[in-house]
Amino acid sequence: METLEYEDLRLAYKPFLRPPGLEARLRDAFRLDARFTEEYPGLRHLLLARRETFADDMLRFLTTHDAIDSRFAVRDMTLCRRLAEAHLRNILPGKFGDTYLSGLEDLALLLARHNTSMLWIDAAYHDLSLSFMDQIVTHQAMTNPILRRGAYRSLATWIMLETSQFRRVFCEYARLLRHEAGPDPDAPPPDAADFSERLRRISAGLLRPD
Numbered sequence: 001m002e003t004l005e006y007e008d009l010r011l012a013y014k015p016f017l018r019p020p021g022l023e024a025r026l027r028d029a030f031r032l033d034a035r036f037t038e039e040y041p042g043l044r045h046l047l048l049a050r051r052e053t054f055a056d057d058m059l060r061f062l063t064t065h066d067a068i069d070s071r072f073a074v075r076d077m078t079l080c081r082r083l084a085e086a087h088l089r090n091i092l093p094g095k096f097g098d099t100y101l102s103g104l105e106d107l108a109l110l111l112a113r114h115n116t117s118m119l120w121i122d123a124a125y126h127d128l129s130l131s132f133m134d135q136i137v138t139h140q141a142m143t144n145p146i147l148r149r150g151a152y153r154s155l156a157t158w159i160m161l162e163t164s165q166f167r168r169v170f171c172e173y174a175r176l177l178r179h180e181a182g183p184d185p186d187a188p189p190p191d192a193a194d195f196s197e198r199l200r201r202i203s204a205g206l207l208r209p210d
Contacts, residue, residue: 006079010109013176017105017169023097029161030096036157039150040094043158045142046135046151047092055084061127067111067120076110083107091158104162105169112173121170122163129159 030036050057059081062068068080087103111121132155135142142148 006076006110006113009113009177010106013109013173014102014105016176017172018101023101026101026161026165027095027097030157035150036154037094039154042147042149042151043132043154044092044094045147046132046139046155047088049135049139049141051088054088055081057131058084058124058128061124061131062111062121064127065120065123067116067124068114071114076114080107080110083110096161101165104165108166108169109173112170112177118167118170121166125159125163125166129155 047054059068059077062080068077072080083103083106087107090100090103133152136148136151136155142151
């Protein structure tokens with residue numbers, strides 16, 4: 001799978017990722033809390049303040065949690081940074097529609113292509129959200145209580161919805177990539193795998209032995 005070019009995979013898989021009407025439903029999801037649009041300027045202020053470091057911060061958190069490791073070639077690290085920078089530009093307008101989803105899909109494919117775990121990505125987003133919370137406390141402009149409250153609330157909504165969409169896209173890409181790669185030659189025979197799972201369930205009390 002590593003021999004397949006990222007751009008080839010993107011062109012082949014991306015058209016099949018989204019259920020019909022997803023863009024509109026996602027926009028509505030961001031607006032379910034009527035205050036999100038009103039309070040989004042607080043989050044946007046934080047994002048603008050970190051425009052120069054957002055991509056590096058994202059890569060650092062992904063690396064810390066092994067979502068990015070030695071399997072990433074230099075060109076893939078460069079691509080990951082470029083995709084993170086583009087994703088920030090897509091977030092800033094606050095529209096959260098097609099362009100926003102497209103950037104998220106591109107970043108998810110790059111990570112899925114390297115067999116990254118979604119748990120590691122979740123951990124990276126957790127650290128990213130904590131860094132923004134620290135920024136809210138320390139940033140000089142956040143002395144305004146209304147702006148500070150808006151930043152907290154809109155940050156929580158953004159992280160929650162973004163990670164859920166990232167997980168959806170990432171898991172679909174991972175499924176397509178596994179199908180493309182075919183059966184794992186190092187996997188145990190099906191009967192051995194079934195026996196192992198059966199033994200695990202018996203040990204956990206989920207299944208009675210025959």
